Amino acid sequence: MNFLKRTVPLVIAFVMGVLMAMQYYVPHKLSQDLLEVVSRWDRIIAGFAVFIGAYSLFHLHWTRIKRKVEGWGYSIFVYFGAIITLIFGFLNGGKFFWNDKQQGTMFDWLYYYVQVPAGATIFSILAFFIASAAYRTFRARTNESTVLLIAAVLVMLGRVPIGNYISQYIPAIADWIMAVPNLAAKRGILLGVSLGAIATSLKIIFGIERSYLGGGD
Amino acid sequence: MRKDSNFFILVGTIGLFVCINIFLMASGKLPFSSDGFGIILGAGLTLAIYSFLYKDNPAFKIAENLYVGVSLGYTIIITWFNFLKPDLYDPLIVPMFSKAAEKAPQYALIFPSLLGIFMLLRFSRKLSWLSRWTFAFVVGLGAGVSIPRVISAFILEQIKPSLHPVFSGGETILSSINTLLIMLGVISVLIYFIFSVEHKGAIGKVSKIGIWFLMISFGASFGYTVMGRLSLLIGRIQFLLRDWLNILQ
C-alpha cells in the first residue's frame, strides 16, 4: 500500500516533470501534440479544483451553523445567497441548465446587483484604513523608511494631474523613480524569485519537495 | 441603554434609506423596473458594508455573508456553463448516451476526469491517498513546464536589456547614467539577497546600496497602492452619486 500511496505519486511527478521539460526543446509534431493534449487535460483537472473551494466554504459555514458558534446566524445568509443563485442559474431563464446559457436572466441580475456592488465595496474599505494609517502610523522611524516615504510622496504627487500644477518637475521625477530605481530593484527581485521558482520546481521533480503529498503516510 | 441607542441608529438609518428610495422612485429619478430595484439593492449593500467603518454591526455581516454566498453560487454556475458543459458533458457524456449525436464521444477525456475526481476524494478518509496522484500529476507537470519557460522569459529576457552599451554615441549623458544606475541597482539587489556570504567589506557596501534601491521601489509600490485603494473608493462613490442618487451627470 505504501507503494501506491508514496512511490507512485513521486514517480508521476518525476515523469511528468522530466517529460514536459524535455518537450520544450523538441520541435517535433509529436511533441507539440503531446503538449496540446497534456495542457488540455491539466486545465480540465484544474476545473475540478473549483469544487474543492466550494466544498470547503459550504462545509465551514455548515459547521458554524451546526455547532451554533457565535454569529452562526450570519452563515445562513451564505447558504441563502448561494442557493438562490444556484436555483436561478439552473433554471436558466426557463430553458434549464442543459441548454446553452441565456442572456438577461434573474441569475445575471443577482450578479450585477449583489456580487458586483458588494465585492467592489468590500475592498474599497481599505482606502479609509490607509488614510487613517497615514495619519497615525506611517512614520519615518529609520533612514530606510524615510527614503521610502519620500519616494512614495513624490510618486503620489507625480501620478495625479495636480502634480503638474505644483511643478512640472514632479511628474518627471516620478517617471524617473518608476523607470530607473524602481525598475532596477523589481528586476533584481524578479531574478531572485525566478531562481527560487526554478529551485522549487527541481526539488519537486526529484522528490525532495513533497509537501503536495500532504500529511499522513 | 447603549444597546437601545444602537438599535435606534440602525432603525433610523434603514428608515431614512427607505424614504430616499421612495422619493427617488416617485420623482422618476430611478426607473420602476428590475434595474431600478437592482440599483437600490446595490446601493443598500454598499452602504451596509461602509457601515463597518462606524462600527461592526449586523447590517455589515449580513451584506458580507450574502455576497460570499452569491459569488459562490455564481462560481458554480459559471463553472458548469463555461467548463463542465462544453468540455466534458457535450463532447463525452451526451454522445455516450444519445444515439442522435453526430460526433463520437471523446473517450480520451475520461482520463483527466478521473484524475479530477481523484482530487475530490481528498475529503474521503479512506481514498484520500488517490488525490496524491492528481496533485503529483499537476505539480510535476507545472514544474516541468515552468523550468525552461521561466529561464527564457524571466531570466534571459530580463538580462538582455541590461547588456546594453553604456556609451554608444547618440545618447545623452543622462541616459548613460540611467543605464549604469539600473545596472548597479540590479546587481546590488541581487547581492543583498545573497545569504551564504557574510555582508562585510565590499559586499557589505554593495548590499547597502541594494537596500536603498529596494526602499525607493517599495516607496513607489506604496504610492501606487494608496492610489489603487482610493480609486476603488472613488468608483463606489461615483456609483452612489450617479447611478443611485442621480446627482452627477
Place this chain on the structure above:
Amino acid sequence: MSVSQEVVKESYLEAGRPDAYNSDNVFLVASEQFPYVAAVGGIMTREKPAANFFIGYFYAEALILAETGSTTGAIQIAGTDAYTQLPFFITTCDYTLIGEELYAASAYLSREPMLMGTLRAQDVGKGILIIILILGTILASFGLVFITHLFEAF
C-alpha cells in the same frame, strides 16, 4: 501556478492559519479576512502584547493589523514574501524581513541541510547572473556584442 498555490498553502500552514488559504478565489479570503482582522485587532488592544510578530504571507489585512499593533505601542517585527504588503510593514514596524530574507532566516535558524543547500544553490545562480551582467555590459560598451547575441540564440 499550482506550484505557487501549494507553496502559498504551505506558508499558511506554517503560519498556523491553514483556514485562510485560498486556491484561486479571492472571495474565499474576503469572507474570512475582516473577521480575522477584527479578532486579532481586538486581542491586541485588550491584551497590549509587548511584541507582535507578523510572519508569513499576507493580503490586504496586513496594513490594518500593523496599524492596530503600532497604536498599542508594541515592538513589531514582520517578515513576508508578499512584496505588495512590504511597504506597509516597513513604515509601521520596527524591523522587517524582506522576501527571501524570511526563508534565509528560517534556514539559518533551523540549520536544516536541505534548506541551506537550496539557498546556497540559489546564491550561486545569483552570482553567475551578476558576473554575466558585469561582463556583458563591459563588453557591449566596447562594441563586443557576442554575449548579447548568445542570448538571441534562445
Place this chain on the structure above:
Amino acid sequence: MERFLRIDRRIIFAIITVAVIVSLILRFELPIPPSEPVQGVYGKIESLPKGSHVMIAFDYDPSSKEELQPMAIAFLHHCFSRDLKVIGMTHYTGAPGLADQAMTSVANQYQKKPGEDYAFLGYKPGAASLIINMGENLYSAFPKDFYGNDTTTLPVLQGVDSLREIDFLFDLAAGTTIETWIVFGKEKYKFELGAGCTAVMGPDMYPFLQSKQLSGLLGGLKGAAEYEALVGKKANAVSGMRPQSVVHVIIILFVIFGNIVYFTSRRARHA
C-alpha cells in the same frame, strides 16, 4: 501635540468621504497628458490594419472593477472605432458578467455584431495550462463561446488557429496574470502583449516594459483616464482624477503632519 494623533479614526474617515464627494460634484478641469507606457498601447492599436484580431483577457473580478472596467471600456471603444475584430476571454470565475456587459454595451454603440465582429469565449480554469492550450490550439481550449456557440463556426475567429495568429493581446489584470501570459504565452507563441493592471501591480511591471515583453501598460485609474482622454471618450476615470488628486494631497498632508508631531514629541521626551 500628541493628543492630535489620538483623535477618533472615524473623523479621518469622514474627512476622506467629504473630500471625495465634494471634488466629484464640483467640476474643474485637470490636464491629463498621456504617459509613455499608455502611449505604447494606444500607438499599437493605431498601427493595426482593419480586421486585425485583438484578444482581451478580462482577468479581474468585481473587487477590482472600479479600476479595470473603465480601462476595458475605453480600450473597447478604441478597438471597435478602428474596426478591429475583438475576442474576449477570462481566467477569473467572477469576470464573465462584467466582461460580457462591457463588450456588448460598447459593441452596440458601433453597430458591431456578436460572432461576426466580436466574440466572448467566457471563463476557463487552468491558468498556465489554459494559455498553453490556447497557444497550441484555440479550438481545443475553447470548443464553445460564452453562449454555447461552436467556436469553429464563428466568422470573427476566421484566420486564427492559436495565439500565434493574434495580432495584439491585451490583459486586464488584477493579479499575477500578466506574468503568466508572458511566461507561458508570449515566450513561445510570440504575440504582441499589452496590459492594463491595478495600481497595486503597476510598479512590478516596469522591468517587462523596458525589456519590451510588454509593449505598453495602463496602470490603475490614472492609466484608464489617460486612455479615455486619448480615445476621446471621457467618462468615469477622467472625472475620478479630481477626487484622486485632492485625496492624494490630503493623505500626504496627513503623513507630514503625523511625522512632525512624532518627531517633536520624541525630541521633547529626550530633552
